[in-house]
Amino acid sequence: MEQQKPLVSAQDVAFFQEMGYWVSPVVLGPERLAQLIAHMEQVYEGQFETGRSPWPGYWQPGGNPQALRRTVNASWSDHTLYALATDPVIGAMAGALMQADCIRFWHDQLLYKPGRGTGRETEKANVGWHQDWSYWQNCLEPSLVTAWVAFADTDENSGCMQVVPGSNRWGLVKINDFFDQDLQRQQRDIERAAGRTFRPQPVPLKAGQISFHHALTIHGSGPNRSDAPRRSLAVHLMTGNTRYKKFVKDHMNVLLMREDGAQLNEGDLFAGRHFPVLYPKAD
Numbered sequence: 502m503e504q505q506k507p508l509v510s511a512q513d514v515a516f517f518q519e520m521g522y523w524v525s526p527v528v529l530g531p532e533r534l535a536q537l538i539a540h541m542e543q544v545y546e547g548q549f550e551t552g553r554s555p556w557p558g559y560w561q562p563g564g565n566p567q568a569l570r571r572t573v574n575a576s577w578s579d580h581t582l583y584a585l586a587t588d589p590v591i592g593a594m595a596g597a598l599m600q601a602d603c604i605r606f607w608h609d610q611l612l613y614k615p616g617r618g619t620g621r622e623t624e625k626a627n628v629g630w631h632q633d634w635s636y637w638q639n640c641l642e643p644s645l646v647t648a649w650v651a652f653a654d655t656d657e658n659s660g661c662m663q664v665v666p667g668s669n670r671w672g673l674v675k676i677n678d679f680f681d682q683d684l685q686r687q688q689r690d691i692e693r694a695a696g697r698t699f700r701p702q703p704v705p706l707k708a709g710q711i712s713f714h715h716a717l718t719i720h721g722s723g724p725n726r727s728d729a730p731r732r733s734l735a736v737h738l739m740t741g742n743t744r745y746k747k748f749v750k751d752h753m754n755v756l757l758m759r760e761d762g763a764q765l766n767e768g769d770l771f772a773g774r775h776f777p778v779l780y781p782k783a784d
């Protein structure tokens with residue numbers, strides 16, 4: 502992506518800070534999208550051009566093709582996906598929205614929500630309401646943002662992401678479950694626990710558009726009722742002042758920090774080779 506002019510206006514920043522999400526113009530063209538889809542398929546076939554597999558424990562080649570495929574750090578396996586996950590234009594947009602002078606890669610998730618084209622029912626393809634920060638409790642502050650890159654058009658019929666506008670200002674709610682399939686019951690439970698009413702806002706995207714959501718923004722998605730699969734890469738990013746905090750369970754990125762022998766102390770920055778800088782762009 503070449504950045505011709507600032508893609509994020511002051512109005513966009515104000516919208517993001519108020520509502521917790523923002524949708525970019527189309528920033529990826531058809532040629533790049535076709536490449537991304539081809540490389541997504543290569544990863545699903547187990548062709549890892551870097552020789553490195555994605556992070557274990559999530560959807561891997563050979564997994565149930567009818568389930569929601571959620572492959573963590575697919576960018577480790579593929580140069581084309583890595584280029585997207587570390588794209589400086591995405592970094593610049595995230596930096597503007599978060600009002601941060603540095604944006605680093607946190608991790609990514611290659612997502613594939615099967616359509617009905619195969620004639621088989623998709624299994625457990627809803628994404629339950631959750632705030633990303635609830636899964637990143639090793640981070641001291643919710644100083645993270647997700648760029649959700651649509652490889653194909655997605656709308657309510659194909660199970661596009663839905664957000665709860667303004668929930669980025671609610672703090673961490675007690676009920677968070679990516680895997681919960683009953684979004685309506687979950688909504689009632691969250692409303693009761695948070696003492697607030699929420700109206701989900703679908704975020705339809707054209708292929709090549711990117712939606713950004715803050716780490717505290719409640720989001721989820723419903724089933725894909727279309728014939729085509731819903732394809733995307735969720736690029737999780739952090740500001741340059743994202744710091745470690747102890748938690749009962751270590752996030753994979755804590756393990757990666759320790760891999761290099763770091764003695765992690767409360768308040769240490771997440772930095773180093775596993776967390777490349779997207780913004781400012783290195784020359």
Ligand SMILES: [Fe+2]
Nearest residue numbers: 631632633720
């Ligand atoms: Fe999420």
